[in-house]
Amino acid sequence: MRLFVTDIRSLEDPDLFRRGLARVLPERRTRAVRHLCAQDRCRSLGAGLLLEYALRAAGIEPATANIQRDSYGKPHCAAHPACHFNLSHAGHFAVCALGALPCGVDVERISELDGVEAALHPDEVFWLHGFSPRERPFCFARLWTRKEAFLKATGRGLSLPPHSISVVPGCSPVWEGRHFSLREHALPGHVLCLCLPQHAPFPEPEMRDMRTLCA
Template sequence: MATVLLVDITRLTAADVDQLARQASPERRERAARFRFEADRLRCLVAGALLAHALVRTHRLRPDDYTITRNRYGKPLLQDRPGVEFNLSHAGSWVVCATGTDPVGVDVEALANARPHLADGMFAPDERDYVLGGPAAEASLRFTRVWTLKEAYTKYLGRGLSEPLDRFSVLTGDGLVPAGEGVPAPSLHWRTVDDAAGIVAWCGTAAAGWELLSVESAELVAGLG
């Protein structure tokens, strides 16, 4: 079973944020401090806490049990931990983390940030028609659905920006390839969140299925003890 965990940062209190900062590693605090805006610093802190929570919850791994490194394209991964995969994303009010035993990719986006006109020239022809040829009232939802699925797929592959977005279709599956030799074909999934204010999408093999779960602030700040 592959798992996608979601946190709504608007539910965190000032005390919760202070606790997360105290629990964060020095590296995570330093990384968060580089952001100019408070919201970005908070999402960074929550991402670190959610990853730690997810790895304990799904793989029984505590922070002292692993080292985070990156592949040559920049995708974060666990060093010397085959069979333990993760991916993070954050936008708007949400932070998400996907974990599994095979490569995974996840993305979350707010519909308020949708730019449907970008579908022309960036998406595959069928995706462009789906976004721009449908009802105008649905353009933001349709664009965000395609965009998050594409982001999730490229993050699943772990090849950075080397994969042209118009060379594959997340609607038909044309052009989708496994993340590596011997890895089953990927599957794509998406859900709206907060009454369709945003969309979370994820990609992986997940032969045993997927689950999307919300993590309450109390669970996140409870620590790993």
């Protein structure tokens, strides 16, 4: 399993954005340009570039991967069923986990809380209120990245009600008899979390420069 991270802000350079757009597969190109917001276009393109980089690092040519989505919307490599991957992007970062195990990854920007408790399990609300109001935005980002990463690792995503499961730090969430582990990483102003089957070794994040991905 490998975990790649890139800062997408350099894609705000129009020349670099055009170079990156020319490099990705047509499906990702279409997904990126249909966004109305320039930052969303950069995030989508950055995630696509990072995925294609990760596939090549695993010895898979992106054009032959035959990436499709299952009935829950999770993408997978139909031509390489033993290869699992997951993407996320938010704020300044795009992340990609790829390897031989089911995985889920999420990155979130730390921001002020506004009506978030309805999406939390009661145990998570109790845990969150153990921190001061100043600490809670960071703690909520921890909870939410853990929750999203776990839901994505199960393959069900947000088809499962987020408030129905607890991912309080220190717990080992379970889905259909399978135990999972989560590991968080701090990025500037953001939180990243990777979810893998319990006892799987966790990789360290590998930063990749966007200009290298567009080369």
